Amino acid sequence: MEAASKLDVESIRADFPILQRKIGDKTLAYLDSAATSQRPVQVTDAMRQFTDYSNANISRSVHTLASEATDAYEGARAKVASFIGAISPDEVVFTKNSTESINLITYAFQNAAVERGADPRFVLKPGDEVVVTEMEHHANLVPWQQLCLRTGATLRWIGITEEGRLDLDDLDEVVNERTKVVSFVHVANLLGTVNPTSQIVARAKAVGALVGLDSSQAVPHIPVDVAELGVDFMAFTGHKMLGPTGIGILWAKAELLDAMPPFLTGGSMIETVTMERTTFAKAPAKFEAGTPPVAEAVGLAAAVEYLEALGMENVRAHEKELAGYMLEKLEAVDGVTIIGPRVPIGRGATVSFELEGVHPHDVGQILDSEGVAVRVGHHCAKPTCIRFGVTATTRASGYVYTTTDEIDRMVSALDKVRKVFA
Amino acid sequence: MEAASKLDVESIRADFPILQRKIGDKTLAYLDSAATSQRPVQVTDAMRQFTDYSNANISRSVHTLASEATDAYEGARAKVASFIGAISPDEVVFTKNSTESINLITYAFQNAAVERGADPRFVLKPGDEVVVTEMEHHANLVPWQQLCLRTGATLRWIGITEEGRLDLDDLDEVVNERTKVVSFVHVANLLGTVNPTSQIVARAKAVGALVGLDSSQAVPHIPVDVAELGVDFMAFTGHKMLGPTGIGILWAKAELLDAMPPFLTGGSMIETVTMERTTFAKAPAKFEAGTPPVAEAVGLAAAVEYLEALGMENVRAHEKELAGYMLEKLEAVDGVTIIGPRVPIGRGATVSFELEGVHPHDVGQILDSEGVAVRVGHHCAKPTCIRFGVTATTRASGYVYTTTDEIDRMVSALDKVRKVFA
Amino acid sequence: MDLDELYQEVILDHYKRPRGVGLREPFEGESHQVNPTCGDEITLRVHVEGDTVADLSYENVGCSISKASASVLYELVNGANIDDALARLKEFTALMNSRGQGEADEETLEDAVAFTGVSKYPMRVKCALLGWMAFKDALVRAEAVPTPEGGAE
Amino acid sequence: MDLDELYQEVILDHYKRPRGVGLREPFEGESHQVNPTCGDEITLRVHVEGDTVADLSYENVGCSISKASASVLYELVNGANIDDALARLKEFTALMNSRGQGEADEETLEDAVAFTGVSKYPMRVKCALLGWMAFKDALVRAEAVPTPEGGAE
Ligand SMILES: Cc1ncc(COP(=O)(O)O)c(C=O)c1O
Numbered sequence A, B: 001m002e003a004a005s006k007l008d009v010e011s012i013r014a015d016f017p018i019l020q021r022k023i024g025d026k027t028l029a030y031l032d033s034a035a036t037s038q039r040p041v042q043v044t045d046a047m048r049q050f051t052d053y054s055n056a057n058i059s060r061s062v063h064t065l066a067s068e069a070t071d072a073y074e075g076a077r078a079k080v081a082s083f084i085g086a087i088s089p090d091e092v093v094f095t096k097n098s099t100e101s102i103n104l105i106t107y108a109f110q111n112a113a114v115e116r117g118a119d120p121r122f123v124l125k126p127g128d129e130v131v132v133t134e135m136e137h138h139a140n141l142v143p144w145q146q147l148c149l150r151t152g153a154t155l156r157w158i159g160i161t162e163e164g165r166l167d168l169d170d171l172d173e174v175v176n177e178r179t180k181v182v183s184f185v186h187v188a189n190l191l192g193t194v195n196p197t198s199q200i201v202a203r204a205k206a207v208g209a210l211v212g213l214d215s216s217q218a219v220p221h222i223p224v225d226v227a228e229l230g231v232d233f234m235a236f237t238g239h240k241m242l243g244p245t246g247i248g249i250l251w252a253k254a255e256l257l258d259a260m261p262p263f264l265t266g267g268s269m270i271e272t273v274t275m276e277r278t279t280f281a282k283a284p285a286k287f288e289a290g291t292p293p294v295a296e297a298v299g300l301a302a303a304v305e306y307l308e309a310l311g312m313e314n315v316r317a318h319e320k321e322l323a324g325y326m327l328e329k330l331e332a333v334d335g336v337t338i339i340g341p342r343v344p345i346g347r348g349a350t351v352s353f354e355l356e357g358v359h360p361h362d363v364g365q366i367l368d369s370e371g372v373a374v375r376v377g378h379h380c381a382k383p384t385c386i387r388f389g390v391t392a393t394t395r396a397s398g399y400v401y402t403t404t405d406e407i408d409r410m411v412s413a414l415d416k417v418r419k420v421f422a
Numbered sequence C, D: 001m002d003l004d005e006l007y008q009e010v011i012l013d014h015y016k017r018p019r020g021v022g023l024r025e026p027f028e029g030e031s032h033q034v035n036p037t038c039g040d041e042i043t044l045r046v047h048v049e050g051d052t053v054a055d056l057s058y059e060n061v062g063c064s065i066s067k068a069s070a071s072v073l074y075e076l077v078n079g080a081n082i083d084d085a086l087a088r089l090k091e092f093t094a095l096m097n098s099r100g101q102g103e104a105d106e107e108t109l110e111d112a113v114a115f116t117g118v119s120k121y122p123m124r125v126k127c128a129l130l131g132w133m134a135f136k137d138a139l140v141r142a143e144a145v146p147t148p149e150g151g152a153e
């Protein structure tokens, strides 16, 4: 699919002060947006304006600042809800990051195991199965492992093909009548793969399992509509989508949030409290104990507005071009092996690779000396590394402000790497 | 104790842009700092500078920005550690707020109950007891209630005297050989009481219980030294101490953090991960899954620097004066009853009161129309309300930027309240 | 801050002299509602005869807005036909959620028109709606109206 | 970015031709260390005879800095008196944590002096220390030195 209009990358870049940054005497080429994106002035200005003019704690008082702060916070919730096609803002829970969002779900299962009258969908017993994939970020693997350890359920997973795609050949075997929940990565952060969701979602539904997505790398980069995807829950994170750190999002069906026991408890999530006993507020409040990231929600709302103004179809089209360019240029470098899909179809502008005989740490270091920021390591996806027989990779990732020029700079810096380690 | 130098409140006020804010045609008088403090330009500037110049994800790559971001984040940890007298930065865990900090502790107990080889200090069984007080914020009550519900342990509490002090007469009965943990509020957010800690800490130690503090209202207002206090853990929160939302702090003894099972799991808290099994990093990383609040840590460090420059002894002395002034003026208002200590000894500049015949909502609303922002409601301390036979109170709270003039404005606005509801 | 807009004479009057207060028998539905932010509470009963709200009785603690609102509710729905009462509930709820943009119909809402100003104060809207939510819930419990999707609010 | 400072000839040479590599018998202590950020690993063994490090053998995957550092470690401590080895360990650790401020003593640290530049790169200090941490731990396991407070690092 080709988008009608493209992004005006030059004018976008003007919104990001950090892109003027010099690394030594070189201008920064930031190719690490999959780790965290940069923030436009629109986001920092909105947060500053809020802090200097309306800052207050929310939902707790009747004064003007508290009312403005509450409006800003709830307005952010509504904006995020409409951005992902949620039917109600009440389906959006603010957390601190994707990782907390996923833990909120796994702890719903863990707490259901020790609570009277828990919804049976959340009660795991030995013999029950939980399904993830081999290409998960640790955030969508370790919490499920821990949950299985603590409940006696069995963790199963969908494998990866040599091309870096999900191996769905034995989907019907892996997702079966014993499966209670399937949680899988929407766009893989090491491989760059954009996973097709419909077949897995359909299979999960067919066996009566809950199904959710780790969309941390999806929501920032492609149009996402929860209704269309047909999933039960979805996690993503502010700092990867032009927003601030300190805020994450869990979307889940209202009916599911109602059925889930609370996770963090404390102020603002209660209905009434005595020394003996507490009853809880309705979702989303039920899952937002304590003072939430108010200024961060304001920043996130500004980020969503920024992305909406660009148009997510245009963002996708731009990144598809970047992905194609990156793959082509990298394939042409001597000694480079791409890990992940080698065609710009069903993949994002996040490309992991190996350079023969040079450890990624050294690749990253020398690229940095040229002003090129890439990420090196296991990218919190050790099982993927193991699958491809490496301990680490070098990963370049682009976003709305990324130019082909920056990719060229990375590619020539790889020559320098080869010289140093010749 | 009298501090040698006082705060230069006028020059402090110049650092807080929001204090110029008009509410209608009245200048804001912000008397709601116990809900959340305001932020000086030093904090917002530091965050902005970080975002526009050094923003990156931490600990994950070798490029310059990542290295600067990691330094900034770990530097903030060291700054917080030294601010509270911790022996090592590794004893400081960054969370999202106080509430998460306390839940991190209660979930250590909950997870220990289902983990093999858990440290016996964290294993609760029926018959074991947990002790809090009747003056807790819900954040330090509900998590312990839930924990007791889930483990079969019994929750007990220390009562409150008519004067709003902890009733320690039956301390030895409430804290006894069955007690496994005592967690109590350091400075009470509804009553303003500064609790003496040594007697409770000594008793807890004597019976071999762990003992911790909810210092959310203490660290911002009085000098706090964890070594001197002799406790095992302490929770507090950035947004009440001139810092941003989205960051909280758990301090705990290194030895205890080592003994605690992980809470949130995912990236950055692991040692190694396979599909089958994960081993964990050492604390504090073990408790910081996912992308932490990096920019918020930078802001928090700036807030700590700001407080250190003022001097916590001076902050305390200033607030002691404010408290005395508030109590005196409020006592003189017809129909006002103070809830909490009525003398400015062992209390902070947070004063709750009732105005006869007028509901706090209405008090707060009319005060707001005069530009005076106070908090009304149960202040997330419903059991305290029940203890004093009210459903809600009006609460005024001061901080480093608060003037006696603002208190005068509140007091005259109370006249207007009485007129409207005569 | 135009306080007069919020604290209209009518509201202060209902607050000081609430109509219909007290819990009475008989009743078919009772509802207890709490405003989690401020701790305000109401217990409200409905006694239904045929298609009429034969009695509405309540006890509450709360601010002027929530108490006056319960009193106005009593005046509007006590003795009314259930359908009319539901129409007023709908109208009042819409007015409260209008953020100061709503036009109140004095014909149907009578004294409740005085609450138009409250809708400009988002933090007070919940106060004004507390009694009305209890009424809605009590009707459901009295099986005078069908259970809404997802349970009573 | 003065790359030459980081990637000194000596370091590249040790990286390309590591000394002492391979796991050998006998040994009294073995340690496995992982750098959680990047996944680099080392398995290192010590064979102690009296108060001498009679053999130090290892296998590792990692970057140039971590591999060169292990190789330099071998050169410095293999065959050395345990006390001397510990002194060097202490000296090297201090140098790495000096953030570019440390002065290396060529007399005792020999080739390890080349790592002075690494201390300016906080993200690489862990790489340089990985083998040395394994050495420290292996000595503890071999009971050649007392267990430190709080367990081995
Ligand atoms: C005594 C006390 N404990 C805990 C909290 C909770 O802090 P937070 O909302 O930042 O989690 C507060 C503040 O609301 C408080 O005053």
Ligand SMILES: Cc1ncc(COP(=O)(O)O)c(C=O)c1O
Pocket (backbone or CB within 6 Å): A034, A035, A097, A098, A099, A100, A137, A139, A140, A185, A187, A188, A189, A214, A216, A217, A237, A238, A248, A380, B267, B289, B290, B291, B292
């Ligand atoms: C696919 C994926 N899931 C989860 C995460 C975790 O996000 P966060 O660190 O914001 O919790 C990340 C990013 O690190 C990711 O790429």
